[in-house]
Amino acid sequence: MTISEELRSRNFSIYGQWTGVLCVILCFALGIANIFHFHWVILFSVFCLVSCFIVLFIEIPLLLRICPTSPGFDAFIRRFETNYMRAAIYLALSIIQWLSLIAATTSLVACAVFLLLAAIFYALAGVRGQAFVNSKTLGGQGVAQMIV
Numbered sequence: 754m755t756i757s758e759e760l761r762s763r764n765f766s767i768y769g770q771w772t773g774v775l776c777v778i779l780c781f782a783l784g785i786a787n788i789f790h791f792h793w794v795i796l797f798s799v800f801c802l803v804s805c806f807i808v809l810f811i812e813i814p815l816l817l818r819i820c821p822t823s824p825g826f827d828a829f830i831r832r833f834e835t836n837y838m839r840a841a842i843y844l845a846l847s848i849i850q851w852l853s854l855i856a857a858t859t860s861l862v863a864c865a866v867f868l869l870l871a872a873i874f875y876a877l878a879g880v881r882g883q884a885f886v887n888s889k890t891l892g893g894q895g896v897a898q899m900i901v
Contacts, residue, residue: 766836766885769874773812773843776867780805783860790857797853801864804846811839814887836879843872 784801787794810816810830817827833839850865878885 762886764883764886765874765878765881766839766883767888769836769839769843769871769878770812770888772867772871772874773808773839776843776864776871777805777809777812779867780808780864783864787859787861790859792857794853794856794859794861797850797856797859797861800849801861804849804864804868807842808846811842834885836875836883836885839885840872840875840879843868843875847872 780801784798784805787801788798790798807830810820810822810826811833817830833842847865847868850861850868853859853861853865
């Protein structure tokens, strides 16, 4: 299945996964861009960078097979294999970034918006009863099984 076929599938978990990939890029770029503040915005920037790597491992399952990680970290990431659990983690990460507005209005709000959008997509997939589907492009079942 190509990317365009996946996006036309009308499965909200695919939309959530691709939005998650956008979140990785945004969180990394904006986390670094905002880390140079001399205010306590720096704490939210560091958390944004940490959440970038958490989302990266959640959305690209191939990384758990090829990166040396601890069993505890693997167990933590494997908790988020359902639509509702992914919606919950994205919502929690989004709320933390929304709280960065207390410190100062920065571009971290873009991360909060996209994390919330991913949470909404995963929640919609859960409510509609759609099965969670990994994108084959992002290391879903087909690619991960070829590695092993």
